[in-house]
Amino acid sequence: MTQVLPSPTRDAARSTAATFTGLKCKECGAEYEAKATHVCELCFGPLEVMYDYSALSKMVTRESIEAGPHSIWRYRSFLPVASENPIDVGTGMTPLLKANRLARRLGLKHLYIKNDAVNMPTLSFKDRVVSVALTRARELGFTTVSCASTGNLANSTAAIAAHAGLECCVFIPSDLEAGKVLGTLIYNPTLMAVHGNYDQVNRLCSEVANTHGWGFVNINLRPYYSEGSKTLGYEVAEQLGWKLPDHIVAPLASGSLFTKIYKGFQEFIKVGLVEEKAVRFSGAQAEGCSPIAQAFRDGRDFITPVKPSTIAKSIAIGNPADGVYAIDIANKTNGNIESVTDAEIIDGMKLLAETEGIFTETAGGTTIATLKKLVEAGKIDPNETTVAYITGNGLKTQEAVQGYIGEPLTIEPKLDSFERALERAKTLDRLEWQQVLV
Numbered sequence: 001m002t003q004v005l006p007s008p009t010r011d012a013a014r015s016t017a018a019t020f021t022g023l024k025c026k027e028c029g030a031e032y033e034a035k036a037t038h039v040c041e042l043c044f045g046p047l048e049v050m051y052d053y054s055a056l057s058k059m060v061t062r063e064s065i066e067a068g069p070h071s072i073w074r075y076r077s078f079l080p081v082a083s084e085n086p087i088d089v090g091t092g093m094t095p096l097l098k099a100n101r102l103a104r105r106l107g108l109k110h111l112y113i114k115n116d117a118v119n120m121p122t123l124s125f126k127d128r129v130v131s132v133a134l135t136r137a138r139e140l141g142f143t144t145v146s147c148a149s150t151g152n153l154a155n156s157t158a159a160i161a162a163h164a165g166l167e168c169c170v171f172i173p174s175d176l177e178a179g180k181v182l183g184t185l186i187y188n189p190t191l192m193a194v195h196g197n198y199d200q201v202n203r204l205c206s207e208v209a210n211t212h213g214w215g216f217v218n219i220n221l222r223p224y225y226s227e228g229s230k231t232l233g234y235e236v237a238e239q240l241g242w243k244l245p246d247h248i249v250a251p252l253a254s255g256s257l258f259t260k261i262y263k264g265f266q267e268f269i270k271v272g273l274v275e276e277k278a279v280r281f282s283g284a285q286a287e288g289c290s291p292i293a294q295a296f297r298d299g300r301d302f303i304t305p306v307k308p309s310t311i312a313k314s315i316a317i318g319n320p321a322d323g324v325y326a327i328d329i330a331n332k333t334n335g336n337i338e339s340v341t342d343a344e345i346i347d348g349m350k351l352l353a354e355t356e357g358i359f360t361e362t363a364g365g366t367t368i369a370t371l372k373k374l375v376e377a378g379k380i381d382p383n384e385t386t387v388a389y390i391t392g393n394g395l396k397t398q399e400a401v402q403g404y405i406g407e408p409l410t411i412e413p414k415l416d417s418f419e420r421a422l423e424r425a426k427t428l429d430r431l432e433w434q435q436v437l438v
């Protein structure tokens with residue numbers, strides 16, 4: 001990497017096409033200019049992007065969106081960027097799959113999988129938030145971008161920074177899966193592997209952000225970054241034929257993604273793109289890091305931080321910034337927040353792979369295991385149109401399933417060797433032979 005220069009945080013020239021009007025504190029409502037800032041100076045609440053919704057409802061139609069690019073940028077006017085040419089690496093518009101075999105297995109009638117395991121360019125939903133954050137970072141004049149990551153964010157920030165020609169320095173806990181580390185290093189950023197958990201990495205990054213003038217996608221650029229997750233809501237609405245589902249299930253790390261799917265649905269209702277509907281929101285956590293699920297279960301409206309210990313490293317945030325907002329949404333939509341064990345997560349990954357041909361990572365296993373648990377507890381009605389959000393790819397967390405998925409049958413390049421192995425396979429009940437042979 002070349003020398004990293006501190007970058008000034010000047011405000012970008014605002015295009016008249018921009019529909020966002022500034023930042024607003026989620027707690028006290030104080031308003032701020034759309035700069036690289038994320039905390040309210042008055043009450044320390046988180047800042048969120050504001051839009052001119054009356055302008056948006058005049059400007060945007062279903063047809064104008066459908067005529068846009070096949071990426072998140074078809075929703076550009078709902079995103080906090082001013083440039084006409086955002087960083088477009090093909091992020092978004094991932095498949096919404098009708099999951100009939102998984103539905104039958106679980107006892108549901110109308111189940112869909114939103115498959116961000118195949119999002120571009122780095123196979124997780126994080127490409128959405130990073131595409132938005134780096135576009136805004138460029139507008140604000142940053143030349144070096146950074147992040148505190150549980151793995152996928154590092155992959156995404158390094159890849160999209162490389163494409164955009166931005167300097168990149170990312171921070172991860174040092175115990176991440178090999179695929180996440182390699183999947184960052186290949187883009188040749190500066191990668192800092194920190195001896196500590198994500199929450200410690202994040203604290204360190206807050207200090208670096210104060211001293212180095214870098215654009216941290218999930219710290220000083222967090223208001224812009226988090227808006228990228230709204231596209232997971234928009235796409236599902238559009239892909240269901242401009243209708244909202246009855247129930248969604250999504251994983252929770254900081255809780256941001258969950259709250260932004262909600263915001264996305266609300267915005268589409270507000271500007272008249274979909275009919276009003278009370279969508280139920282249910283969240284998924286790994287038991288080994290479930291501060292939001294624990295607070296929900298106890299009926300608390302505050303989070304007690306925990307020390308993470310789970311195979312679901314990508315969602316292992318012990319002190320989740322948006323946890324209280326996630327609880328509020330689950331409560332007011334009559335949803336739930338559940339946690340599942342590591343063994344259930346592995347079963348969830350296998351179940352999704354065997355029924356739908358989707359290899360997800362541990363976060364997706366958490367979502368499927370939680371979906372199963374909620375159905376079994378009668379907390380999802382079989383008749384509800386339910387969407388499960390699969391947010392990452394299983395090739396990145398191979399160590400999680402190693403030893404739980406059998407072995408190949410190694411044979412000689414001879415027919416009799418194959419026949420013997422086939423007999424053995426039948427006794428192992430590896431495939432549904434009865435069904436295949438009749």
Ligand SMILES: *Cc1c(COP(=O)(O)O)cnc(C)c1O
Nearest residue numbers: 152253254255256257363391392
């Ligand atoms: C980051 C991440 C999430 C959740 O992120 P939030 O912090 O809750 O927005 C979910 N799944 C995967 C695979 C992730 O990498």
